[in-house]
Amino acid sequence: MDSLKGQRTHFPKRAELTHNWVLVDAKDKILGRLSTQIATLLMGKNKTNYQPGQLVGDHVVVINASQVKLTGKKADQKEYLWHSRYYGGMKSRPFKKKMEVEPEKAVLLTVKGMLPKTKYGRKLLTRVRVFPGAEHALKGQQPKAV
Numbered sequence: 001m002d003s004l005k006g007q008r009t010h011f012p013k014r015a016e017l018t019h020n021w022v023l024v025d026a027k028d029k030i031l032g033r034l035s036t037q038i039a040t041l042l043m044g045k046n047k048t049n050y051q052p053g054q055l056v057g058d059h060v061v062v063i064n065a066s067q068v069k070l071t072g073k074k075a076d077q078k079e080y081l082w083h084s085r086y087y088g089g090m091k092s093r094p095f096k097k098k099m100e101v102e103p104e105k106a107v108l109l110t111v112k113g114m115l116p117k118t119k120y121g122r123k124l125l126t127r128v129r130v131f132p133g134a135e136h137a138l139k140g141q142q143p144k145a146v
Contacts, residue, residue, distance in 0.1 A: 012049040012056060020058045021138070023145045027064040030071055031110055038062065039114040041146075042124045053120055059127045066103035066132040070095065080109065104130035 022041055026034055044050050044057030070078065078095040098106045107130050115121040129138060 010049070011051055011054070016049065017056055019055075020144060022058045022060050024060055024062045025064055025145070026062055026107065027067045028069055031068045031107065034062075034068065035107070035110040035114050037146075038111050038128060042111075042115065042127055055123065057124065057127065060129070061136055061138055062104075062107060062128065062130040063134050063136055064132075065107045065130050066099060068099075068103070068107060080106070103132045 024034070024038060024041075038060050040046055041060050042057045044055075047056055050056055069075075075095055079092045080095070080098055081090065081092050083089050084091060093101075095106065108125075108128065111128060112121075112125055115124050129136070131137075
C-alpha cells in the first residue's frame with residue numbers, strides 16, 4: 001500500500017478536454033460491432049483521460065447507415081417493438097422494413113442500447129449523427145475518418 005501513497009485520481013478540467021469529430025463509415029460493417037465502436041468513441045474509453053460520467057468522448061458522424069449488415073438469420077428474425085401508450089398499442093416492425101424506412105434510426109437505437117441508461121447516456125446520444133447515405137450535412141466540422 002505504500003507504493004500508492006501520494007497518487008491521486010486525476011479529473012480532467014474542461015480546458016484540458018478535446019472533443020474531436022470522428023467520421024465512421026458503416027458500409028458492409030456488422031451492426032453490433034459497429035455500435036460498440038461508436039459507443040466507445042462517445043464515452044471516451046479510447047482516451048487516456050477517461051473518467052466515468054464525465055463528457056470526455058468525441059462527436060461521431062456515421063455515414064452509409066443503410067448498408068449495414070447483420071450476421072446469421074438476424075436480418076429475418078430481428079424486430080423493433082414499441083408501444084403507443086394506448087390499450088392494445090403494441091407495435092412492431094421487422095429489421096428489413098426498418099432499414100427500408102429509416103436506416104439511421106436502426107443504427108441509433110443499437111448505439112442507444114449500448115450506452116448507460118441515465119442522464120449521462122442521453123447526453124452522449126446527442127453527440128452522434130447518423131446519415132443513410134455517403135453525404136452528410138456536417139461539412140463544417142471536418143470529421144476525421146476512423
